[in-house]
Amino acid sequence: MKKIAVTRPKVFxxxxxxxxxxxxxxxxxxxxxxxxxxxDGGVEAFISRLNSGDVDTVxxxxxxxxxxxxxxxxxxxxxxxxxxxxxxxxxxxxxNKVLAEFGIKADRMPSTFSSxxxxxxxxxxxxxxKVEVLRSNQGNPILITGLTEKGAIVKETIIYDIxxxxxxxxxxxxxxxxxxxxxxxxxxxxxxxKSLLMMGESMGMLNELKAAINSKKVAVIGNPTxxxxxxxxxxxxxxxxxxxxxxxxxxxxKVL
Numbered sequence: 311m312k313k314i315a316v317t318r319p320k321v322f323x324x325x326x327x328x329x330x331x332x333x334x335x336x337x338x339x340x341x342x343x344x345x346x347x348x349x350d351g352g353v354e355a356f357i358s359r360l361n362s363g364d365v366d367t368v369x370x371x372x373x374x375x376x377x378x379x380x381x382x383x384x385x386x387x388x389x390x391x392x393x394x395x396x397x398x399x400x401x402x403x404x405x406n407k408v409l410a411e412f413g414i415k416a417d418r419m420p421s422t423f424s425s426x427x428x429x430x431x432x433x434x435x436x437x438x439x440k441v442e443v444l445r446s447n448q449g450n451p452i453l454i455t456g457l458t459e460k461g462a463i464v465k466e467t468i469i470y471d472i473x474x475x476x477x478x479x480x481x482x483x484x485x486x487x488x489x490x491x492x493x494x495x496x497x498x499x500x501x502x503x504k505s506l507l508m509m510g511e512s513m514g515m516l517n518e519l520k521a522a523i524n525s526k527k528v529a530v531i532g533n534p535t536x537x538x539x540x541x542x543x544x545x546x547x548x549x550x551x552x553x554x555x556x557x558x559x560x561x562x563x564k565v566l
Contacts, residue, residue, distance in 0.1 A: 311335065312566050314491040315483070317342040317502040318555075320375075326555065333559060338492055340483040345374050345446070352467045353382045356442055359465070360392050366439040369453070370416075373408040375444050375469045380412055383395040390414055397439075399416050399428060402553065423553040424532060425449065429456030435460065435467045437461035437526040448472045448501050453556055474505035475527060476512065488518045494527040494562055500538045503530070507542060520544055529562040531555065 313336045316326050320341040323330055330337040359365050370376055383389040393414050400416035402407040402423030409416050418425030429452060436457055443453060443466045457464050484506070486492060497503040510519035529548035530536050536546045547565050550557035 313338050313491065314559075314562070315340070315372050315487065315492045315495045317506060318417075318498050319344055319346070320376070321547045322555075324501065329556065331558065333563070335559075335563075338483070340479055341456055342480065342502045342509070343472050343474050343499070345378075345472055347378045347381065347449070348468050349382070350468075353379055353469065356444065356465075356467045357383065357389065357392075358444070360396070364440060365396050365442050367399060367436055367441045367443075368393060369401070369441060369443045370375075370405055370409065370427070371401040371443070371445040371449060371453070373404045375446065376405060376408045376412065377470075378469045379431065379444060386412075399432065399517050401428065404554065418489045422551070425453035425456075426533070428453060429460075432460070433457055433460035439463065441465070442467065442537075446470050448474050448499065450532075472499070472501045473507055474501065476505070480509045481513060484513055484515060484519055486523045488515060489524060492522075492526060494529060494566060495523050496555075496558060496562070497528070497530045497535050497539070498533065498558075500535045503535055503539050503544075527562060527565055529558050532556055565566065 315331055316337050316339045318326055320425045321337045327337045327339060339520045390413050398416045400409055401420045406419055420431045429524055433456060437460050439460045441457060441460055441464045443464060447468050454464055454466055510516040524545050526547060531553045536549050539546050548558060548561045550561045
């Protein structure tokens with residue numbers, strides 16, 4: 311049974327472990343980052359603009375962003391009604407699913423589940439529109455610059471911060487990786503990759519860690535994650551066309 315390293319946040323690990331085992335794979339889970347809701351008044355300012363009718367389109371880039379903003383929405387029913395009165399874009403099916411669970415209808419979703427996909431497919435439709443982007447502090451800058459360059463009036467609200475994790479669990483994972491006992495490494499974001507390399511560097515084992523990863527298979531979600539790893543001397547074997555964990559694993563199985 312192939313061992314697959316999973317570096318996702320802890321909230322996703324139970325479902326991820328179950329999914330990998332259903333595929334006949336053995337998960338090696340370690341959270342390399344966590345998501346912390348930001349409470350700096352940004353959400354309140356967005357809701358005020360929404361309530362005043364100063365919003366044409368809302369872009370939600372992750373299921374986490376949806377959940378965090380609902381936690382801060384106050385009168386949830388009123389907020390949902392207001393969102394449903396404007397144009398809502400979801401970046402992928404999982405974000406769309408969580409929106410639907412709250413009774414929010416996404417009007418559009420790019421065929422490529424990424425910031426690049428939104429810019430490529432909807433930039434001309436959004437020209438001249440007041441667009442609100444709700445996402446993490448690690449969002450791809452191309453979403454803001456791409457829409458702005460095409461004439462959209464964009465405001466970005468950071469809903470939550472992505473922060474690296476370091477501790478005994480992460481140290482133990484680095485040592486296991488270096489031992490060569492893992493068959494493939496998966497990274498669902500740039501921060502999961504960056505956090506792992508930071509952990510290796512802090513332990514004085516960065517070169518050994520990179521060599522261990524390069525001796526196995528590497529699968530990532532998103533071109534920014536792939537670019538980061540390549541720039542840091544790590545080969546990338548799989549970048550799925552659709553940016554979901556399931557698609558990444560299906561592509562990874564083909565090269566294992």
